[in-house]
Amino acid sequence: MAMRAGDIEDMIKAGIPGCVVRIDDLRGDGEHYAAHVSASAFKGLSRVQQHQMVYRALQGKMGNELHALAVHTTVIDDA
């Protein structure tokens, strides 16, 4: 069962308050997306930890309904 880009964006925003999300639909098949997530909450976390935060926000959909989601994270430095 495919997912809509808007659903992915909403879940990530709900799971990581204050983050900025851009979803690219890579193939238009509802299966292959890229998520660009920027958040101050990533500060001090390793890449793996940042990506795990995104996966937690997706509540288990990653690797199930969501087969191919390329994740790119950047830190928002609100210093």
Place this chain on the structure above:
Amino acid sequence: MSNDVFEQIKQDISQNDIVLYMKGTASFPQCGFSATVVQILSQIGAPFKDINVLENADIRQGIKDFTNWPTIPQLYIKGEFVGGCDIVRDMFNSGELQDMLAEKGITSPRAA
């Protein structure tokens, strides 16, 4: 997840400098993401042990529980989980992966 799966994983990642849990094998990857990481490691010239999770359902789920990481492939260097396809590709593009391998004495340092 049973203890012996975790023990098997711990043994594999401690006995091999680089371990890639992937779908398929290094010579015959069966998933685009796994193939990308194989290509990167081959390009760097880093020898690695490939573990085909499609041949072992326990390992396929166990590795995800072990790292709390929901997807395959998963790359380990000197027993440490480095990341999946996205992170490995980003690290390769920035040169961070090559430097990490050189620092850990697995490959020779990059030409300046």
